[in-house]
Amino acid sequence: MKKEMFRAFTNSIVLIFIILTTSYAQVLKPGFDKEEYMELMKVSARFGDTTYSNAIAKPQQYDFVYRSPVIGLENRWDLWVNKQHSVGVISIRGTAASSVSWLANFYSAMVPAKGELEISAKEKFVYELASNPKAAVHVGWLVSTAFLSKDILPKIDSCYKKGIKDMLIMGHSQGGGIAYLMTAYLYSLQKNKQLPEDIRFKTYCSAGPKPGNLFFAYEYEAMTQNGWAYNVVNSADWVPEVPLSVQTIYDFNTTNLFANARGIIRKQKFFQRIALNYMYNRLSKPSLKAQKRYQNYLGKMAYKLVKKNLNGYISPEYYSSNNYVRTGSIIVLLADEEYYKVYPDSKDKVFVHHFHGPYMYLTEKLTWNHHSTATDSLSLASLNGTWELNYISGVKIAFDSLYLNQKPAITVNTNDHTIVGNNSCNSFRGKFTIKDQTIRFPDTFVMTRMFCEGGGEQVFMDALKKMNKYTISANMLTFYMNEVSIMRFTRKL
Structure with a gap:
C-alpha cells in the first residue's frame, strides 16, 4: 500500500513537472x-x-x-x-x-x-x-x-x-x-x-x-x-x-489564360488573326521590355x-x-x-x-490584437496570480526613481473578483468588475494609512482607477485607458 501511494505521489510530481516545463517552454x-x-x-x-x-x-x-x-x-x-x-x-x-x-x-x-x-x-x-x-x-x-x-x-x-x-x-x-x-x-x-x-x-x-x-x-x-x-x-x-x-505573361501559374494565346490566335480567320496579334503584342511586349531593362540596370x-x-x-x-x-x-x-x-x-x-x-x-491607436483561433478566447484564469509593475505612463520621473524601495504589485482573483496589492508603501484591497477584456476597479479601496515619501503611491492608485481594459501576452499584463497603455506588469506567481 505504501509503495502504491509512493508511486502515485511520484507520478503526480513528474506530471506536474512536465506540465510546468511544457507551459514554461x-x-x-x-x-x-x-x-x-x-x-x-x-x-x-x-x-x-x-x-x-x-x-x-x-x-x-x-x-x-x-x-x-x-x-x-x-x-x-x-x-x-x-x-x-x-x-x-x-x-x-x-x-x-x-x-x-x-x-x-x-x-x-x-x-x-x-x-x-x-x-x-x-x-x-x-x-x-x-x-x-x-x-x-x-x-x-x-x-x-x-x-x-x-x-x-x-x-x-x-x-x-x-x-x-x-x-x-x-x-x-x-x-x-x-x-x-x-x-x-x-x-x-x-x-x-x-x-x-x-x-x-x-x-x-x-x-x-x-x-x-x-x-x-x-x-x-x-x-x-x-x-x-x-x-x-x-x-x-x-x-x-x-x-x-x-x-508579364510569364508570371502566371503554368495553367493560365495566356499559355496558349498564340495557338488560339492562329486558329482565327485572317483579319481577326491580324487584329488579335496586334492587340496581344501591344499588351505583352511593353512589360517584357520593361522587365529586361530592370534586370539589366538593377541586376547586371x-x-x-x-x-x-x-x-x-x-x-x-x-x-x-x-x-x-x-x-x-x-x-x-x-x-x-x-x-x-x-x-x-x-x-x-x-x-x-x-x-x-x-x-x-x-x-x-490599434484597438485589437489579432490572435489565431487557438488563442481567440482569453481565459479569465490567465489573469489570476501576482503581478509586479514594471512600467507606468504619464510621469516625467524615471520609473526606478519613482519606486526606490519596492515596486507596486497586485494579486488578482477572478473567482471572487478581488484584487489585493501594495502600491509600494500601503496595502489595499477591493472588488472589480470584468467582462471579456473590459475591467474596472473601484474608485475607493480599503487601504492602510502609512506615510509615504514621494509621489509614486498616488501615481499608481490614480492610474489603477483610470484603466478599463487589459491584455495578457507572454506573462506580461498590460492595462489600458481606452486604447492607450498606461500600466504594465510582469507575472511573479
Whole structure:
C-alpha cells in the first residue's frame, strides 16, 4: 500500500513537472500581439543614432546581449534576450546612411528562391527559401541574408544550449525585407534537420518592402500561417510599395489564360488573326521590355558595384521576373486625419511616414490584437496570480526613481473578483468588475494609512482607477485607458 501511494505521489510530481516545463517552454503565442510588436520596435530603434533612439522609449522586457560586426553589404543585427521567459530576439538593422547599404536595396534583380550564391572565393551559400521553381527573391537582400546567417546561426545555437527555444525575428525597413528571407532560410534549416525542430520562430516585418514574387509569397505565407509572421504597414509609407513591379505573361501559374494565346490566335480567320496579334503584342511586349531593362540596370549594372565591395562574390543567374508582391499576413496601420496633423506629407522629408515614430503612433491607436483561433478566447484564469509593475505612463520621473524601495504589485482573483496589492508603501484591497477584456476597479479601496515619501503611491492608485481594459501576452499584463497603455506588469506567481 505504501509503495502504491509512493508511486502515485511520484507520478503526480513528474506530471506536474512536465506540465510546468511544457507551459514554461511555450512562451510565444501565435497571432499579432500589439504589445509584443511595440516592444520589438523599441528594440529595433536602438540601431539609430543617439538623437533618434532617445526619442523612442527603451525596451522593458528584453536585455541587450550582442551586436554583430558590420558584414556583407553593411548589414548588422542585434541579439536581445528575455532571460526570465527564455525568449530571444534577432533584430535586423535597416538601411544605414551609406552608399553600400543602399546598394543592397538597388541590387534588386530577382534570383531563384532555391540555389546557391558564391559569396566569396571560398564560400558558397546554399539556400532553399521555397521549393517552387517559379519562386524568386530580391538578390540584394539574399546576399545580406547569406552574410548575416553566418553570424546568427552560432548565436541561435548558443541560445538553444541555454534553454532559449523561442525566437522573435524583427526587422524594420530594409531589415524587414531581409527578415522575410531570413525566416524562410531558418525554416528550411529546420526542415532539413540542420536546426532543432523545437525552436519556435515568430516574425515581425515592419515597414518592409516587397521581398519576392508571388510564388515565394505563397510558400512564405503557407509556412508561417496561423499567426507566426506579420507584415506591419503604415498606409502613408511608400517603402512597402517598392521594389517597382512589372508583371508579364510569364508570371502566371503554368495553367493560365495566356499559355496558349498564340495557338488560339492562329486558329482565327485572317483579319481577326491580324487584329488579335496586334492587340496581344501591344499588351505583352511593353512589360517584357520593361522587365529586361530592370534586370539589366538593377541586376547586371548594380552587380559591378557590388563586387567592388564583396571580394570574390560572383553574380548568380537571374530569374526573368520583376513581379514583386507584398508578402505575409498584413497588419494595416491606417493613416487618418489626426495622423496627418502630426505627420503631414512632405516633398522634402520623404521618410516622414517611414520611421519608428509614426509606426508606433499608429500602432498605439490599434484597438485589437489579432490572435489565431487557438488563442481567440482569453481565459479569465490567465489573469489570476501576482503581478509586479514594471512600467507606468504619464510621469516625467524615471520609473526606478519613482519606486526606490519596492515596486507596486497586485494579486488578482477572478473567482471572487478581488484584487489585493501594495502600491509600494500601503496595502489595499477591493472588488472589480470584468467582462471579456473590459475591467474596472473601484474608485475607493480599503487601504492602510502609512506615510509615504514621494509621489509614486498616488501615481499608481490614480492610474489603477483610470484603466478599463487589459491584455495578457507572454506573462506580461498590460492595462489600458481606452486604447492607450498606461500600466504594465510582469507575472511573479
